[in-house]
Amino acid sequence: MARRPRAAPPPTAPRTAAPTGRRAHARARGPRAGASGGGGFLAKAAAVTAGLTAAGAVLGLVRDQIMAGYFGAGAGTDAFLVAWTVPEFASTLLIEDAMALILVPAFSRALARRSAGLPGDPVRELVRGTVPRIVLALGLAALVLIVAAPLLVAALAPGLPDPGLAVDCTRLTGTCVLSFALVGYCSAALRAHGRFLPPAAIYVAYNTGIIGTILVLREPWGVRSAAAGVAVGGVLMVLVQTPSLLRALRAPGPPPRPRPKGPAAPAGEGRVLVLGLIAPVVAFSLCRQSQTLIERFLASPLPAGAISHLNYAQKVAQMPMILSLMLCTVSFPVVARALAAGDPEAARRRVERDLLLAAVVVLVGSSTVIAAAPRIVELLFERGEFTASDTTATAAVMRVYALGLLGQTMVGALVRCYFSAARPLWYPAAAMAAGLATTAAAGVPGAHHWGAVGIAAANALGITLSAVLLLRGARRQAVPIHVDRLGEGLLRLATAGAWATGAGWLCQLAIGSAVLAVAVAGLVVAGIFLLFVACAAKAPEIPPLPRSAFRRTPHARRHRAAPSAAEAAPVETAPVGGDVPLDHGHR
Numbered sequence: 001m002a003r004r005p006r007a008a009p010p011p012t013a014p015r016t017a018a019p020t021g022r023r024a025h026a027r028a029r030g031p032r033a034g035a036s037g038g039g040g041f042l043a044k045a046a047a048v049t050a051g052l053t054a055a056g057a058v059l060g061l062v063r064d065q066i067m068a069g070y071f072g073a074g075a076g077t078d079a080f081l082v083a084w085t086v087p088e089f090a091s092t093l094l095i096e097d098a099m100a101l102i103l104v105p106a107f108s109r110a111l112a113r114r115s116a117g118l119p120g121d122p123v124r125e126l127v128r129g130t131v132p133r134i135v136l137a138l139g140l141a142a143l144v145l146i147v148a149a150p151l152l153v154a155a156l157a158p159g160l161p162d163p164g165l166a167v168d169c170t171r172l173t174g175t176c177v178l179s180f181a182l183v184g185y186c187s188a189a190l191r192a193h194g195r196f197l198p199p200a201a202i203y204v205a206y207n208t209g210i211i212g213t214i215l216v217l218r219e220p221w222g223v224r225s226a227a228a229g230v231a232v233g234g235v236l237m238v239l240v241q242t243p244s245l246l247r248a249l250r251a252p253g254p255p256p257r258p259r260p261k262g263p264a265a266p267a268g269e270g271r272v273l274v275l276g277l278i279a280p281v282v283a284f285s286l287c288r289q290s291q292t293l294i295e296r297f298l299a300s301p302l303p304a305g306a307i308s309h310l311n312y313a314q315k316v317a318q319m320p321m322i323l324s325l326m327l328c329t330v331s332f333p334v335v336a337r338a339l340a341a342g343d344p345e346a347a348r349r350r351v352e353r354d355l356l357l358a359a360v361v362v363l364v365g366s367s368t369v370i371a372a373a374p375r376i377v378e379l380l381f382e383r384g385e386f387t388a389s390d391t392t393a394t395a396a397v398m399r400v401y402a403l404g405l406l407g408q409t410m411v412g413a414l415v416r417c418y419f420s421a422a423r424p425l426w427y428p429a430a431a432m433a434a435g436l437a438t439t440a441a442a443g444v445p446g447a448h449h450w451g452a453v454g455i456a457a458a459n460a461l462g463i464t465l466s467a468v469l470l471l472r473g474a475r476r477q478a479v480p481i482h483v484d485r486l487g488e489g490l491l492r493l494a495t496a497g498a499w500a501t502g503a504g505w506l507c508q509l510a511i512g513s514a515v516l517a518v519a520v521a522g523l524v525v526a527g528i529f530l531l532f533v534a535c536a537a538k539a540p541e542i543p544p545l546p547r548s549a550f551r552r553t554p555h556a557r558r559h560r561a562a563p564s565a566a567e568a569a570p571v572e573t574a575p576v577g578g579d580v581p582l583d584h585g586h587r
Helices: 022-029 039-071 075-096 098-115 122-147 149-156 163-173 176-192 202-221 224-250 269-273 275-299 306-317 319-324 326-340 344-371 373-381 388-402 405-419 427-450 452-476 483-508 514-535 545-549 554-558
Strands: none
Touching: 039 075, 039 202, 039 306, 039 319, 039 373, 075 098, 075 149, 075 163, 075 176, 075 224, 075 275, 075 306, 098 122, 098 176, 098 326, 122 149, 122 163, 122 176, 122 224, 149 163, 149 275, 163 224, 176 224, 202 224, 275 306, 275 405, 275 427, 275 452, 306 319, 306 344, 306 373, 306 388, 306 452, 319 344, 319 405, 326 344, 344 373, 344 388, 344 405, 344 483, 344 514, 373 388, 373 514, 388 452, 405 427, 405 452, 405 483, 427 452, 452 483, 483 514
């Protein structure tokens, strides 16, 4: 029997070759909402932030050197530093802590909803709902502060020799309440969008404004020129971020998709300013910064210069902490996006890795500070009106301050575990309140018996207690970190820091040059610390910084030859806001 001919298949459209390589991988990921995704992006963001943070820190040192040389460490400088409590307080509350901890998660959620293609633009709705309230509330607060400056000075430093000068300076620095609020808002919005360059440049602009104003107005205004510089620096910090933020807000979102059936999306994110949501974050920030208020209150009856010695010691001693928290600042939006995507395990891995890396940086820095404190102060400040006796007093305070740097760093990093979720918690404020009470209780007898050194010791004791409380409570929060293992790792790193401190101190004793002594102490401390961590039994597993930062995506790994077994392990990604890969390097 003859076979019937088979019907020809229906014509089909010509099939184009499937795209391969990076473009295919980028298309598969879909539109990005905000930050870029891969580890390479985090590495670049960390590098940019590190460079600009270092530049800002160097300019901060130059600012302090200019003030020490021109105004010394006497009654006039003490009066200005009482007024400088306002920008320090506002910086912590409005730039570094409260504003970022409230708005980064809020913008991350808005970007996640924008990437889902929901009708409207959640990001612009958030801006419209929050900016007018912030400008109105903080503008009124700045006005009240300027009017009530005499009462504020009397409350902060009742034993100050020249309260009139402090009032004049406070009225100039009070303008920063509004400008710093706008700075913090811009920084949080830009970081949530994955733009880290302008926020990292704010302290470069701030210190540039202060230095320039001092140099121009020092002759007619004296130390008041530094207070005027705070006002100028606040405006410059806003201007350096505004163009980038406007470009980010004007960027079009993905085309809207039909709204799925089910519960409606939350109303405008302007509700983040509801008292019940911001109160825990504000209370935490107020308690944290109030340690400075207690220090200056206790130091005001001491001999002239005590507040200045505390200030200079604190500024230098905290530099390692600022650098150690750099990585946490970059990765905070990653943690918030992971939680917004319902992936607490990815957030836990990120937080644990950041905590250990931050501890390494701060312990190496604090060990160097303790080992060579007199030489560091001599190198930085001993010139002009800053005498050798000021160097001795400042170095003694600085060594004691450095004992609390690990606690300061852990507080700054651990609080992200509590404030990354949609609703902030009250526990961090309670932990900081306990530390604040400890600082006050220990500071009264400490100031009476040991002066400024006793106040610094009380500060270190209080912040360390807060860090321990935050660490113990973190296991039950939105980011369930492994507390016992992390605590053991931190204890072993602290032991390594103690050995490195002793070695660095011994090696710099016989060196005459301050520059050479500081360099030798730093090199010895870093070498002994890393050697101890590498050779000690049961040393904590510290993920190498290059590998952690430059972790590649699974697609990129396929193009590499002979990947290691660890690198071949699957990488989980958070599907929101840029799909940032979070590896399994440390559990």
